[in-house]
Amino acid sequence: MKNYQQQLSKLGIELELLEHPEMVEVVDVLRYLDKPISESFSTLIMKADKQYVAVIRRDDTKLNNDRLRKVLGAERVEMLSIDEFEELIGLPRGAAHILCPVEKTLIDKRVLEKTEVLGGCGSLIYSGKYLSKDLNKIPNSEVVDIADEKEEIEITKLVKDGVIKRVLSGITPSGSALHIGNYYGAVKPQLELAELIPETNYFVADLHALTTVQNAEQIEENVTGVVLDYLALGLDPEKCVFFRQSDVPEHSQLAVVMANYISYGQMKRMHAYKDKLAKGANEESINMGLFNYPILMAADILLYKPDGVPVGEDQRQHIELTRDMAENFNRTYGKEVFPLPLPLIREDVGRLVGTDGERKMSKSLGNTIGIFEDYSVIEKQIMKCFTDPKRLKATDPGRVEGNPVFIYHDLINDDKSEVEELKTRYRAGTVGDVEVKRKLIEAHKRCFLQARERRDYYESHMDEVREILVEGAKKARKYANKTLREVYEVIGERNKLNT
Numbered sequence: 001m002k003n004y005q006q007q008l009s010k011l012g013i014e015l016e017l018l019e020h021p022e023m024v025e026v027v028d029v030l031r032y033l034d035k036p037i038s039e040s041f042s043t044l045i046m047k048a049d050k051q052y053v054a055v056i057r058r059d060d061t062k063l064n065n066d067r068l069r070k071v072l073g074a075e076r077v078e079m080l081s082i083d084e085f086e087e088l089i090g091l092p093r094g095a096a097h098i099l100c101p102v103e104k105t106l107i108d109k110r111v112l113e114k115t116e117v118l119g120g121c122g123s124l125i126y127s128g129k130y131l132s133k134d135l136n137k138i139p140n141s142e143v144v145d146i147a148d149e150k151e152e153i154e155i156t157k158l159v160k161d162g163v164i165k166r167v168l169s170g171i172t173p174s175g176s177a178l179h180i181g182n183y184y185g186a187v188k189p190q191l192e193l194a195e196l197i198p199e200t201n202y203f204v205a206d207l208h209a210l211t212t213v214q215n216a217e218q219i220e221e222n223v224t225g226v227v228l229d230y231l232a233l234g235l236d237p238e239k240c241v242f243f244r245q246s247d248v249p250e251h252s253q254l255a256v257v258m259a260n261y262i263s264y265g266q267m268k269r270m271h272a273y274k275d276k277l278a279k280g281a282n283e284e285s286i287n288m289g290l291f292n293y294p295i296l297m298a299a300d301i302l303l304y305k306p307d308g309v310p311v312g313e314d315q316r317q318h319i320e321l322t323r324d325m326a327e328n329f330n331r332t333y334g335k336e337v338f339p340l341p342l343p344l345i346r347e348d349v350g351r352l353v354g355t356d357g358e359r360k361m362s363k364s365l366g367n368t369i370g371i372f373e374d375y376s377v378i379e380k381q382i383m384k385c386f387t388d389p390k391r392l393k394a395t396d397p398g399r400v401e402g403n404p405v406f407i408y409h410d411l412i413n414d415d416k417s418e419v420e421e422l423k424t425r426y427r428a429g430t431v432g433d434v435e436v437k438r439k440l441i442e443a444h445k446r447c448f449l450q451a452r453e454r455r456d457y458y459e460s461h462m463d464e465v466r467e468i469l470v471e472g473a474k475k476a477r478k479y480a481n482k483t484l485r486e487v488y489e490v491i492g493e494r495n496k497l498n499t
């Protein structure tokens, strides 16, 4: 290690060491360090005809063998076997660093898209954090285009690797309807997970809504709206446990316990509270429900011991706090009661931009596109959407990248050739904003037609909806109660007096 660090520093390559328990697999290291797979790289040692080469590629991409062979001018390129690897490199599998004894090192250009990247450093108990701009300093290295765009999203890979078997997520009914940010950022990935793994738990977080909605009728309307939206969007109660938070009192009970494993200082650093203060609210006007919100959320999660929590980017801090609380709890009692859940956040849709083209799509900012509202409302929302602010006339060439209307087209419009044609014409200045928006409105209608029909069905069969929630709460309570009993035993509240 010392020798390696000296070699690096002679080359002017900065290295920060991150310690972890002994781990061979990248997914385990990333899970432990809580880093996304897109910020990690592997150094693959390969044999290209007769020469040995190292290939550095980002872990969320896949090598394109044809391009690799072409770049190397080789007929055969193959990975070394574990024995060959250990003999040549002198390190155990999983510990390859960036200065291997090979003839050349190829670096896929996608690695350089990230400022800092995590990779091997010759040890199974450390990972190295490198500045990607330093990787050019590896002797005999070349930056090349040899990987395909993201092979598959991180979440799919984690599921495939068996890291994620059980998930939980929730939606707060602070309003009565979901928007496309909720759908693409959270609900759609959640429903996809329900097809892939056996245990998925989704709930409507009605107690959380009390921080802002303090009117019984409004709560009822909001909860009903969100339950119907969830079901309409395809949640299958046969495949997931679907319930309402207040039907499972263990959430509140665990929250009371978990509050003891987090400091007041840490709570004061939570975004929701800090943002309120920053917006000028004084402490007298912030209710304790809002301040304590992340504790209840941690209880929501930990009660079901999930491996992952599929959410949008805005929930990341809450999940990090949940992990801290779980870790603190486990450490205090010397027992792995709670697995540390991973935030499952999709890079592409984890923060869907609003129609203002700037901020995250959010009901409170009035920059949403609805899903089930009257078409007249959705049309208005789409027609007022920002596009390319620099484009003044339809004949000006426009920018497609980062343009919210095209971001939505990519998500909503099933007619991909229409989208490509619109993009080409937009770039050339031969299509107006109005036409692009009109096509988006049509695509929205096609995309959510079935969901609208399902919503109408459930709305006129509320007895079925009630039954789904009753059954869901039964199943959820069974699990939640088991965890709560275990926690009570561990902390000593359940003892010889009551067992």
Ligand code: TYM
Binding pocket: 168, 169, 170, 171, 172, 173, 181, 182, 183, 184, 185, 186, 187, 205, 208, 296, 297, 300, 301, 309, 310, 311, 312, 313, 314, 315, 349, 350, 351, 352, 353, 360, 361, 362
């Ligand atoms: P909530 O109700 O604000 O949002 C529901 C889900 O939608 C995601 N989301 C977005 N994703 C991408 N782009 C956007 N513009 C966007 N806007 C919203 C959110 O990230 C979220 O995943 N605290 C949670 C509810 C909750 C919860 C939990 C979640 C309570 N307990 C336990 C997971 C686990 C919330 O208020 O989400």
